Amino acid sequence: MVPRLKSSKKWTNFPKEYSDQIQAVFKENFAQYLEDAELIIEGRIYSEEITLRVGYHQKGRLVQANFETSMNYSQDEQDAVSRIHNCVDAAASMMMEYFDQDGEVDFPYTWKEYPFQGKKLYLRFSSENSALEAEADRLLGIDREAMVNESQEDDDALARAEQSEELSPPRDDDEEHEHDHEDDDLEDDEDSGPRMFGGRKVKKGLH
Numbered sequence: 034m035v036p037r038l039k040s041s042k043k044w045t046n047f048p049k050e051y052s053d054q055i056q057a058v059f060k061e062n063f064a065q066y067l068e069d070a071e072l073i074i075e076g077r078i079y080s081e082e083i084t085l086r087v088g089y090h091q092k093g094r095l096v097q098a099n100f101e102t103s104m105n106y107s108q109d110e111q112d113a114v115s116r117i118h119n120c121v122d123a124a125a126s127m128m129m130e131y132f133d134q135d136g137e138v139d140f141p142y143t144w145k146e147y148p149f150q151g152k153k154l155y156l157r158f159s160s161e162n163s164a165l166e167a168e169a170d171r172l173l174g175i176d177r178e179a180m181v182n183e184s185q186e187d188d189d190a191l192a193r194a195e196q197s198e199e200l201s202p203p204r205d206d207d208e209e210h211e212h213d214h215e216d217d218d219l220e221d222d223e224d225s226g227p228r229m230f231g232g233r234k235v236k237k238g239l240h
Contacts, residue, residue, distance in 0.1 A: 047076030085120040096160040100127040
């Protein structure tokens, strides 16, 4: 997975429980498309950037469809978890459009900016096979764990993510974020959520 910012060199992976929750939410919302396919969730927290890749790999195929999202986050504002939620919503919107159009979509293959509820969200599509990437790294002697950022900055970002509420359950209307209002329910506002591809709205479970 290629980060968007040139400064994004090292990272911490999403906490395992977060990745598991994200995978469960996608499996629930896209169950009808996943009977013969594998879903791969890869999330990273860089010093200033959150990235998420949701991979869709059909059995017997070398390539996989990857829906990748990126957003800046601020350690001062402690908004890493909100940005993860935004990335999940955007990846779900891409995936929904992909299935609606039977894979005949015109997604950008390089990072492209889209406005998102007063923020900037970046999207790209790729077809790299995650398993083949991992095997190539192994053959080259590249230890992916050695690239994990162990600095205090990334440890703080990871701690904030681990201490936040779960991703899966819907949020109550009175849980307005103190630092922003970007995670309003998609089903409560016709214009809210990542609608740049014109896909159907995602289910509440993605909030």
